[in-house]
Amino acid sequence: MILEKNVxxxxxxxxxxxxxxxxxxxxxxxxxxxxxxxxxxxxxGTVLGAKRGGLAVLLFVVLVAIGLPLLSGGRGGLGVFxxxxxxxxxxxxxxxxxxxxITEKVRTGNLAIVAGSAAIVGGVVVLYAFGIVGFSIxxxxxxxxxxxxxxxxxxxxxxxxxIAGALTAALYKARPASVLSRA
Amino acid sequence: xxxLTSPVRxxxxxxxxxxxxxxxxxxxxxxxxxxxxxxxxxxxxxxxVLYALGGRTFLSVGAKRLWVLWPFVxxxxxxxxxxxxxxxxxxxxxxxxxxxxxxNFVTMxxxxxxxxxxxxxxxxxxxxxxxxxxxxxxxxxxxxxxxxTLILKGRQIVDAWRARSKSRTNWRVVLPLAIMAIDDxxxxxxxxxxxxxxxxxxxxx
Numbered sequence: 001m002i003l004e005k006n007v008x009x010x011x012x013x014x015x016x017x018x019x020x021x022x023x024x025x026x027x028x029x030x031x032x033x034x035x036x037x038x039x040x041x042x043x044x045g046t047v048l049g050a051k052r053g054g055l056a057v058l059l060f061v062v063l064v065a066i067g068l069p070l071l072s073g074g075r076g077g078l079g080v081f082x083x084x085x086x087x088x089x090x091x092x093x094x095x096x097x098x099x100x101x102i103t104e105k106v107r108t109g110n111l112a113i114v115a116g117s118a119a120i121v122g123g124v125v126v127l128y129a130f131g132i133v134g135f136s137i138x139x140x141x142x143x144x145x146x147x148x149x150x151x152x153x154x155x156x157x158x159x160x161x162x163i164a165g166a167l168t169a170a171l172y173k174a175r176p177a178s179v180l181s182r183a
Numbered sequence: 184x185x186x187l188t189s190p191v192r193x194x195x196x197x198x199x200x201x202x203x204x205x206x207x208x209x210x211x212x213x214x215x216x217x218x219x220x221x222x223x224x225x226x227x228x229x230x231x232v233l234y235a236l237g238g239r240t241f242l243s244v245g246a247k248r249l250w251v252l253w254p255f256v257x258x259x260x261x262x263x264x265x266x267x268x269x270x271x272x273x274x275x276x277x278x279x280x281x282x283x284x285x286x287n288f289v290t291m292x293x294x295x296x297x298x299x300x301x302x303x304x305x306x307x308x309x310x311x312x313x314x315x316x317x318x319x320x321x322x323x324x325x326x327x328x329x330x331x332t333l334i335l336k337g338r339q340i341v342d343a344w345r346a347r348s349k350s351r352t353n354w355r356v357v358l359p360l361a362i363m364a365i366d367d368x369x370x371x372x373x374x375x376x377x378x379x380x381x382x383x384x385x386x387x388x
Contacts, residue, residue, distance in 0.1 A: 003381050007318050008373040011325035012364040012371075015333045018326075020196040020357065036357065043361065059319075064297035067187045067290045070330065075251055077187045077290030078204075082211060084255040116342040137298055138282075139259050140275045149258055163354045170358050171365070178365040 006052060011179065013044045013056040014063070021072035035072040038157060042123040044163035045099025045170060046115040049181035053095035061092055085135015091127045093148050098122035103168070103181040105120045111172055111182070116165020123164070186295045187287075189244060193237035195292035198219075200301050203289045210285055214278050223277040224290055229283045248287050249280060256280075299323070318381050336363050349352070 007115040021037030022071065044053035044133060071089070080089055093138035099122030107113045172179045195203070214226060233243045256276060263272025299320075306316045340359050344352045375381060 002377040003318070005368065007327070007381060008368040008371040008375065009323050009365070010351040012329060012333075012368045014322070014326045015329040016361060016364050018330050019333045019337050019360070022330075023334055023341065034353065039354070039357065043357075046362070059322055059326060062302070063323060065304060067293065067295055068327065068330075069187050072253065077248075078207065078286035079248065079290065082214075082279075082286045084259075085253060086277065138279060139255065140271070141262075145262075160229075165357055167354075167361065171361055173375040174358075174362050175365050178368070 009048060009180070010052055010056040010059060013017060013040075013048055013053070014060040016040055017044065017060045018063075020072035021070070022074065036160070037072045038088075038092075038123060038127070039160045039164055041096050041127075042099055042119040042161060043167060045096040045101075045122055045163055046103045046119055046168040046181060047179050048100060049147065050093040050179050053100040054093050057096040058093040060147050061089060078171035082138070084135050084138045085131065086138065091130025094110055095122045095127040096128065098182055107182075108126065109141045110169070112165045112169035115168035115181075116162045116164075119161035119164040120158060123161050124154060128159065129152065129156070185249075187290050188294050189237070189241055189291040191238060192240045192242070193241060193292055195233075195237070195288070196294070198292070200293045200297035201304070203293060204301060207289050211282050214282050218274050218278065220274055220277075223274050223281065227277050227281045227284075230281050231289055234284070237292075237295070245284065245287060245291065248291075249284055252280065252283060298302055321381065330368075332367075333360070333364065338359065 011048055017037060017040030020040040021035050024035075026086065028177050041057050044056045045054070064070050064076045064080055065078060067077045071080060099118045102118035102121055103115050106118070132143060132146045132150050135141065135150060139146070139149075141149070168179065168181075172182060177183060208225075213224070217223075229250075234242045256279070259272060259275055259279070263269060263275075302323075303316070303320065306319065309316050337356070337360055340356050341352050344356060
């Protein structure tokens with residue numbers, strides 16, 4: 001049943017990313033309405049691990065590309081990949097892969113801290129590298145200028161990474177067999 | 184689940200999906216290659232005509248879908264007003280709007296099933312390497328089916344929170360949602376297996 005379990009987990013986590021961006025009440029209430037979509041990307045990595053987490057996010061991105069309105073605010077379609085924020089969407093699967101790889105490799109220490117740090121490296125550092133390069137190409141700005149514009153969103157994503165770490169540890173307690181990054 | 188295909192049928196709906204995607208690739212590269220104000224102005228005009236040919240409703244739906252670009256238009260616009268490079272700014276903004284509008288046009292005029300066919304064709308190399316792509320195809324169908332279900336469960340969890348707490352919902356609702364997703368995955372895996380499993384279904388391996 002391993003193949004079936006992998007496929008259903010990948011599909012459900014792809015759906016979870018969409019839901020985290022689409023249900024407006026699931027916000028990170030800090031005054032500013034930040035959607036939890038990138039939290040979903042981080043969770044794919046920390047829970048499913050590098051390969052399966054990356055595939056789940058890739059599946060999500062493919063569904064957005066073929067025209068389903070799954071991105072936060074109901075965005076989707078090919079226009080997403082021409083917009084100045086295209087780098088982030090393209091970087092999503094890589095971000096989940098790197099997050100998962102670190103969570104898998106670092107076996108010692110508190111899972112919340114390991115997964116949270118992995119999410120900061122994958123879901124913030126790697127993701128913003130893609131996002132900033134994308135913005136600099138499409139808006140014709142230098143990398144430095146693009147970093148200044150995009151930098152405003154980094155603190156929010158660091159908070160999401162910490163939350164992803166806490167959630168991963170809690171999920172590991174509730175369903176240890178399904179936290180594949182530790183299985 | 185509602186896709187972003189336009190319900191208003193246009194002539195472009197009958198054009199082959201693969202051709203539209205190829206044309207979009209070429210057009211997007213060309214937009215970056217020819218960055219003169221005149222070239223960009225003609226490109227944006229042609230795009231406007233493409234939309235206008237679809238009728239008034241099609242045009243207004245298309246315009247609404249471009250609205251998401253406004254924060255970027257403001258940032259880039261203000262930037263170039265401050266630096267005084269007005270012509271460069273105009274080129275960048277026109278290119279941004281045109282490339283997104285053209286991509287949206289392809290999405291709006293191509294049915295999901297046609298896109299799936301192109302996707303299946305793009306995965307041909309994988310099948311040549313004897314990688315079974317039927318698992319990918321079934322997982323796409325599963326996500327489309329699961330998103331509305333999971334949205335419903337998300338709303339139920341939020342409602343349960345509201346019924347019990349005065350404070351606003353926060354990130355903690357993600358935990359039960361993720362646990363539900365994991366449990367559903369277990370049940371669905373068992374159901375798939377009970378109905379012959381994925382390997383048997385594809386008849387290979």
